[in-house]
Amino acid sequence: xxxxxxxxxxxxxxxxxxxxxxxxxxxxxxxxxxxxxxxxxxxxxxxxxxxxxxxxxxxxxxxxxxxxxxxxxxxxxxxxxxxxxxxxxxxxxxxxxxxxxxxxxxxxxxxxxxxxxxxxxxxxxxxxxxxxxxxxxxxxxxxxxxxxxxxxxxxxxxxxxxxxxxxxxxxxxxxxxxxxxxxxxxxxxxxxxxxxxxxxxxxxxxxxxxxxxxxxxxxxxxxxxxxxxxxxxxxxxxxxxxxxxxxxxxxxxxxxxxxxxxxxxxxxxxxxxxxxxxxxxxxxxxxxxxxxxxxxxxxxxxxxxxxxxxxxxxxxxxxxxxxxxxxxxxxxxxxxxxxxxxxxxxxxxxxxxxxxxxxxxxxxxxxxxxxxxxxxxxxxxxxxxxxxxxxxxxxxxxxxxxxxxxxxxxxxxx
Amino acid sequence: xxxxxxxxxxxxxxxxxxxxxxxxxxxxxxxxxxxxxxxxxxxxxxxxxxxxxxxxxxxxxxxxxxxxxxxxxxxxxxxxxxxxxxxxxxxxxxxxxxxxxxxxxxxxxxxxxxxxxxxxxxxxxxxxxxxxxxxxxxxxxxxxxxxxxxxxxxxxxxxxxxxxxxxxxxxxxxxxxxxxxxxxxxxxxxxxxxxxxxxxxxxxxxxxxxxxxxxxxxxxxxxxxxxxxxxxxxxxxxxxxxxxxxxxxxxxxxxxxxxxxxxxxxxxxxxxxxxxxxxxxxxxxxxxxxxxxxxxxxxxxxxxxxxxx
Numbered sequence: 263x264x265x266x267x268x269x270x271x272x273x274x275x276x277x278x279x280x281x282x283x284x285x286x287x288x289x290x291x292x293x294x295x296x297x298x299x300x301x302x303x304x305x306x307x308x309x310x311x312x313x314x315x316x317x318x319x320x321x322x323x324x325x326x327x328x329x330x331x332x333x334x335x336x337x338x339x340x341x342x343x344x345x346x347x348x349x350x351x352x353x354x355x356x357x358x359x360x361x362x363x364x365x366x367x368x369x370x371x372x373x374x375x376x377x378x379x380x381x382x383x384x385x386x387x388x389x390x391x392x393x394x395x396x397x398x399x400x401x402x403x404x405x406x407x408x409x410x411x412x413x414x415x416x417x418x419x420x421x422x423x424x425x426x427x428x429x430x431x432x433x434x435x436x437x438x439x440x441x442x443x444x445x446x447x448x449x450x451x452x453x454x455x456x457x458x459x460x461x462x463x464x465x466x467x468x469x470x471x472x473x474x475x476x477x478x479x480x481x482x483x484x485x486x487x488x489x490x491x492x493x494x495x496x497x498x499x500x501x502x503x504x505x506x507x508x509x510x511x512x513x514x515x516x517x518x519x520x521x522x523x524x525x526x527x528x529x530x531x532x533x534x535x536x537x538x539x540x541x542x543x544x545x546x547x548x549x550x551x552x553x554x555x556x557x558x559x560x561x562x563x564x565x566x567x568x569x570x571x572x573x574x575x576x577x578x579x580x581x582x583x584x585x586x587x588x589x590x591x592x593x594x595x596x597x598x599x600x601x602x603x604x605x606x607x608x609x610x611x612x613x614x615x616x617x618x619x620x621x622x623x624x625x626x627x628x629x630x631x632x633x634x635x636x637x638x639x640x641x642x643x644x645x646x647x648x649x650x651x652x653x654x655x656x657x658x659x660x661x662x663x664x665x666x667x668x669x670x671x672x673x674x675x676x
Numbered sequence: 677x678x679x680x681x682x683x684x685x686x687x688x689x690x691x692x693x694x695x696x697x698x699x700x701x702x703x704x705x706x707x708x709x710x711x712x713x714x715x716x717x718x719x720x721x722x723x724x725x726x727x728x729x730x731x732x733x734x735x736x737x738x739x740x741x742x743x744x745x746x747x748x749x750x751x752x753x754x755x756x757x758x759x760x761x762x763x764x765x766x767x768x769x770x771x772x773x774x775x776x777x778x779x780x781x782x783x784x785x786x787x788x789x790x791x792x793x794x795x796x797x798x799x800x801x802x803x804x805x806x807x808x809x810x811x812x813x814x815x816x817x818x819x820x821x822x823x824x825x826x827x828x829x830x831x832x833x834x835x836x837x838x839x840x841x842x843x844x845x846x847x848x849x850x851x852x853x854x855x856x857x858x859x860x861x862x863x864x865x866x867x868x869x870x871x872x873x874x875x876x877x878x879x880x881x882x883x884x885x886x887x888x889x890x891x892x893x894x895x896x897x898x899x900x901x902x903x904x905x906x907x908x909x910x911x912x913x914x915x916x917x918x919x920x921x922x923x924x925x926x927x928x929x930x931x932x933x934x935x936x937x938x939x940x941x942x943x944x945x946x947x948x949x950x951x952x953x954x955x956x957x958x959x960x961x962x963x964x965x966x967x968x969x970x971x972x973x974x975x976x977x978x979x980x981x982x983x984x985x
Contacts, residue, residue, distance in 0.1 A: 284770050287763065312770050315762065318804035322759030325752055325801075329728070329763030332750060334777075335770050355753055462748050462764060463781040464724040469749040472738040479740060 268440040270433030271296035273401040274366045277408025280448035284312035284335035287326040292378055293430040294342040294368040320349035327363055328356030332470055334457035337363035343370035343384045357392030361460055362415030363423045370430040371618040379619025380430040382584040386592045392487055394424040394494050395561040399535045401438040404428045412452050413501045419493040432533040443509050451508055491562045515564040521553030525576040526634040531557045534616050541627030552631050565600040575608035577634035583616035590646050609637045615649035683887040692879045693719045699744035703736040707908025709899035710817035712872035720882045723747040725784045730757035730798055732790030733824040755797040757787045758805035761812040791818040791832035795853050806862040806891040813885050813892045819900035827903035836968045837955045845958050856895055860929040865890025868928040871897050873915030877926050877937055897924045905954020917949040922976045946973045
């Protein structure tokens, strides 16, 4: 084990290296590119044995990744944003191949307008793809989640591919101290790749991903897929237990920070949760019983765990770093669905913030805490909020002035 | 003096293996020209092949839980079959290098795609695979339209052909894309056009491709009774006419050169090929469209004039 300053990208690449991956099909995209550059270098210098190949697109990259997994090797790949969506046809298709492999997505807001900074609309667009989803909030977790992802994906009860999500810029390009596990221990943790009964070999015919022409057989395979995904909850817990024993870091499905005994909680995902932690510390100091719940696993959705952790809370604020236009926040919707039959469920308030890398300030967390308290007192939660400050609006107006928006509107009127 | 041993064993019709490796009873239409070619191709490639399929008619060969293949099969998508070939080839190579499987477990990787995929949305993935000199065979069964969805025009549809999306009296207004030339421009190991109605030419070319390393194209014109509208017992006849009229040149690309393997010395008029297909009926009925027929004939004449045979 050694401690090193690593970016989230480098940490994710280290995860793949320690998993001793055989094959990395790749395609560059900001802010992910450092991951594949790092891996390409390791293949070149012989630190990794196998093959690195750049495909013509993410669509091809995901096809190559899954096909190699069907042939019986351990596969890693990485993408981001538009790349993830360009590959989305294949992400849905290959999760049904029922072969394990790991894809890192470095979250970045989607077009339009085109941007480079983080939010979660990319990864949540793939929430129903059949891939499992683990979300990191630190560079250490980026590495550790990749390792755990292999163990979960390759478990015979699961046999599904996993996406590990890290936030663009906030994690991808931010250096943090990361403990790099010992190579032999990491290999012991993951074990040898076992293709089980799926592989292409001479004289062992296999027809894979064949067409079906009837709803019953289609439904059967889809239900199997769903049930296997659900299994990943207990498999994650087992894997986390093993991980803690070997590496002394403990990971729960939902990270609970000062939430035990709290009346109010923020519910978040990804790196911005570290901002919430700071706000929680300040609020606690000021005497508010506020905590944080941070989803580490999003698929399968840890519904029972969420219900348990929210039981008896007075109010919860779901801060979604994504926006489903015409609906609102994705995590809010899913959390509300989990709570709908609970007797002691808290009031749930929806906030949208952090789109395209927009900061969420400490003041905003304090304001949210106030609204939670008010909702509990008045028994009336406010409407969903879109976080935006007056100062920001002013700055936007200035940019619009340069873009000549007013002038164009005038011209149109005339 | 002993003659130099050639890898190619097929010289005459009687050298062609006739094992019928591909089982019958598939969902393909009666008289399918693509299936006609595939039967012959499979006998030469043998069962240790993994077919990587792009969305198209042939996707319905393997419908759970049945398959006509003695070897393996992977369905992918319409656009990315060559990328799957890359993944499988790389994985097999890695496994052999790392001694996790034996060399005898190796398989030949074969893409099986229609013209909709090959001429259109699969072209980016194919181009990249050729550029990487991927060791695979790419079979394109070209029935000159989106056949599986009811024959809408594709990039492979010939001039003036009537399809379900070009129903006017003049048919399809553009010209067939020259995918063979596009492949050849990539300088692949090998590219060849074939047709099911010429088994010896087909067998020689498939055998050649099988024995080569690198990217190899087998482009099969595939007369389609339902899409082109002709009786299912005329597939062979139409295939032969496609060659005899010069509409479908049988050729191969290797070592930077294009060689015609069959040169129709006295080309039959294109009319003979056109008039027996429903998709060209509008060129003859209710009135004969001399202008369009001449346009098609001119294109063919220009082609063979260009190659100066």
